[in-house]
Amino acid sequence: MTLPAFSIPxxxxxxxxxLARVRGAxxxxxxxxxxGRQGRFSFLWLRDNCGCPECKHPQTLERIFDILSVPEDLExxxxxxxxxxxxxxxxxxxHLGEGHVSRYPGAWLLQHREETAEGAPEQAAGAPPPPRLWGRGLAAVPAFDYETVMGSESGLAGWLTALAETGLTVLTGAxxxxxxxxxxxxxxxxxxxxxxxxxxxxxxKPDPNSNAYTAIALKCHSDLPNWLTPPGVQFFHCLANEAxxxxxxYVDGYAACETLRDEAPEAFELxxxxxVTFRFRDDRDELAVRAPVVTLDAEGRPAILRFNFAIMDVAPGGLDRQKAFYAAYRKxxxxxxxxxxxxxxxxRPGDIAVVDNHRVLHGRDAFDPASGERRLQGCYVDREALFSRLAVLQRSAAQPATL
Amino acid sequence: MTLPAFSIPxxxxxxxxxLARVRGAxxxxxxxxxxGRQGRFSFLWLRDNCGCPECKHPQTLERIFDILSVPEDLExxxxxxxxxxxxxxxxxxxHLGEGHVSRYPGAWLLQHREETAEGAPEQAAGAPPPPRLWGRGLAAVPAFDYETVMGSESGLAGWLTALAETGLTVLTGAxxxxxxxxxxxxxxxxxxxxxxxxxxxxxxKPDPNSNAYTAIALKCHSDLPNWLTPPGVQFFHCLANEAxxxxxxYVDGYAACETLRDEAPEAFELxxxxxVTFRFRDDRDELAVRAPVVTLDAEGRPAILRFNFAIMDVAPGGLDRQKAFYAAYRKxxxxxxxxxxxxxxxxRPGDIAVVDNHRVLHGRDAFDPASGERRLQGCYVDREALFSRLAVLQRSAAQPATL
Known part of the structure; x- marks a missing residue:
């Protein structure tokens, strides 16, 4: 393990x-x-983030320090x-007796200071690029050559950055x-x-357990809203499309949410x-969760959309609640x-559509299975695993930190 | 697929x-x-839940009906x-022209009515048994014979019910x-x-990427809080324990949360x-999420605990926020x-501890690797998959529904 205790992009x-000056608060x-930038940090926060090898395990970089080993009024x-x-x-x-010394790089502290009049803190290490909404008029789906993505780190980084920003990409020539x-x-x-x-x-299929396995039209939806965390990234590889x-x-669900928030804030809030319960049932499984249609992140931005006509089970009981829910849902x-x-x-055959399933809704027109073959192969990857790969790629592009 | 359109435990x-009477609202x-029980239901909610084969696909049991195909003032x-x-x-x-008729079993409607003075609605199909908190004095860990669990549906159902209720079980004789x-x-x-x-x-291990792979003591914690949904069920199979x-x-984290809510409600609320950011880093991965220490469910009960000294990364910036966070966190x-x-x-060798990782915290004393072998094998299963298995087992135990 060669990573620094403090990670700084x-x-x-x-x-x-x-750093120019420190004084007590x-x-x-x-x-x-x-x-001229300023930041204030509490002693317990600083103590808990000591990066020395006695407080963070030098190999695992995980904390060993015990926050209950120091008093509340630590100075x-x-x-x-x-x-x-x-x-x-x-x-x-x-933990270490009186007189232990902790040291912190100023650049690391810059990432973690509070938001002030001088602006927001620096972006923390490993944070994904922020989404760019494309409510209307995404000119074209960002497309990347399959072999380039598979064969080079820069190709991989370019594709994954676009996926994080746009939520929708196509790999071609696969x-x-x-x-x-x-x-x-x-x-x-x-x-x-x-x-x-x-x-x-x-x-x-002749005996489908999902509407996806029929030939009917599918209105735009997100997959697997009946999981605590629906899969974050979905891959659809087109093997044949002759029907x-x-x-x-595709629809940018974050943009749709922001449109709703503009036009009917009370509906967005609801x-x-x-x-709502989302439920999948077949002979082997009965997978259900209760969750809102829009899960917000800590900053109040849409994070996970659960929007799926097919497997939304039942909205809560009660006449007034149901009326309010359906009014908002229909909007x-x-x-x-x-x-x-x-x-x-x-x-086209050889295309792999890659979609952020927490954000971008996908659907299809009905097709006529008698008119030709249509076959996609799909699979899922967790969203945090996507961001992990991006963070590691950015890390290898960065210069080594001094601490 | 032989499941009824309306699932009723x-x-x-x-x-x-x-059902005795219906009148307009x-x-x-x-x-x-x-x-004498009563319930009120909105027309749009009822229309959306029509179970006929034209509105729900008869094989997939997923909804085909389009909520936007009817007007807001549907009657x-x-x-x-x-x-x-x-x-x-x-x-x-x-969707189907004027005069479509929808029919609903009274028992299914009973499950979905609002809470009233006469009591809460019936438990919905597939709902897991509620947790029984064991803040102090769980007399013994519920233990189940491995072969019985592997060999019989009733053995499996007994084990999984205990796991859902207690959050901690041991399989013996594995x-x-x-x-x-x-x-x-x-x-x-x-x-x-x-x-x-x-x-x-x-x-x-000689080059650990987690404190789990050292011999140091691990304070009670939950695993993988740095995932959007941490694994719900963890298995630890003891192969050797001679060190x-x-x-x-083990600690019941839900009980700890309720104790905190009693003793310091403002700390629980915070x-x-x-x-907080939780982050795992090694050469290959940088897996991070921002989430509160206690994620509540829709009813305000603790649902997912993220409590892990080792990989809690940094609490938010700002002196006052940090002071408030650490005061609550230390409590x-x-x-x-x-x-x-x-x-x-x-x-003991042959024991498999099975733990609800959203709820029950686990830790270990330090051990001396020179004094004997200690080896556990672990793996994870999703929590919704546990509840799915339980729901299907209950389903096969239930009599066939009439609709």
Missing amino acids: AAVLQAASP EGGVELTWAD AAAEIDAEGLLALRWSHDG GTAAGTVARAAERVAYVRETNFGAVFDVIS RGGDSI LSREP LAAIVRRPELELRLRL | AAVLQAASP EGGVELTWAD AAAEIDAEGLLALRWSHDG GTAAGTVARAAERVAYVRETNFGAVFDVIS RGGDSI LSREP LAAIVRRPELELRLRL
Whole structure:
């Protein structure tokens, strides 16, 4: 293990101004950087984040320090040391005895200061690029050559960055060999198995256990909303597409949510709060969760959309609750159905559509299975595994940190 | 597929009183059962839940009906029909033309009515048994014979019911063959692979990427809080336990949360709201999420605990926020550390401890790897897959529903 105890993205490190001053604050310190930025940090927070090998295991980089080994009123003598680090000598320390010294790089502290009048904190290490909504008029689906993505780290990074930003990409030139979809997925991480198996064939089947396995039209939806965390990334590899119909439709669900929030804020609020049951049933499984249609993140932005006519089970009981729910739900459904928000695409054999299933809704036109073959192979990868791969790729592109 | 369109647990069906009366309500109907219970349901909710084969696909049982095919002011003529079903003849219906009739069993409606003065609605189909908290004094860990669980449906159902209720069980007599843990897990569902692999060995390793792979003591914690949904069920199969030390410790985290809520409600509230970053880093991965320490369910009960000293990364910036966070966090940590809440256990070779990782925290004493072998094999299964298996087992025990 060669990772630094404090992870600092290269961009933060390069732009970081030196620490200029430290002074006491009530229960902590106030720091000033040379460029005038300021931040205040509590002693217990600082103590808990000591990066020395006695407090963080030097191989695992996981914390060993026990937060209950120090008193609530822990204090420290603070200075900027000769290397420009914040150095704290602790007043008492149950773990290591009095006089333990912790040191922190100014660039790392910049990432973790509070938001102030001078602006937001630096982006923390490993944070994915923020989504770029494409409510209307995504000119074209970002497309990447399969072999380039499979064969180079820069190709992989370019594809995954676009996927994080746009939520929808196509890999082209992947051929039509069955099983290829798992190789594409494993370029990100291992495949996430579900009740549909690890790799599944999206074809019209004689005894379907999902509407996906029929030839009927599927309105835009997200997959597997009946899981605590629906799969984050879905792969659809087109092996054959000769049937009449069956064009693919995509809608940026985050953009649809923001449109709803603009047009009917009370409907958006209700859909982010009112729990609904989503349920899949077949002979082997009965997989159900209760969750709102829109799960928000800690900042109140849409994070996970559960939007699926087919397996939404029942909304809560009670006349007034049901009336309010359906009024809001129909508003979102009508926005998702607006033609100007739809991106339509006919997948060609050898294309792999890769979709952020927490964000982008997908659907298809009905097709006529008698008119030709239509066969997709699909699989899923967890969303945090996508961001992990991106963070590691960014890490290898970054210069080594000094601490 | 032989499942009924409306799923009704046997207990609900048996106890259900017949529908006695229907009358109009504003935008819906008011129902009265023969035993006096009442419920009100909106027309749109009822229309959306029509179970006929034109509205729900007869094979997939997934919805085909399009909620936008009917107007907001949809109405119906309602009656109790000769079979005792609620029958609704719709005023207009874009999907099926005027005059479509939907029928609903009274027992199914009983499950979905609102909570009233006469009590809560019946438990919905497939709902897991509610947890029984064991804050102090779980007399013994519920133990089940491995062969019985593997060999009989009733043995499986007994074990899984105890796991859902208590969050902690031991399978005994599983032998010490490597790989057995995956067979136990697959009795519930497929194994959930993570960055640690599908099946992992918990031993002291020369180049560990987790504190679990050292010999140091591990305070009680939950695993993989750095995932959007941490694994719900964890299996630890004891293959050898000859080293000095290494006893296992378990704490009911839901009970610890309720204790915190009693003693310091503001601390509980903060920990259920304030997002913290949890992060795992090694050469291959950088898996991070922001989430509160306690994720609540829709009813405000603790659902997922993220409590892990080792890989909690950093709490939010800002002196006041940090002080408030650490004050609350230390209160919870101190409760988790109370000896009277701990259940201590020495796993024997052939034991498989099975733990609800959203609820029950686990830890171990330090051990001396020079004094003897200590080897556990672990793997994970998703929590919804556990509840799915239980629901299907209950289904096969239930009498066939009439609709």
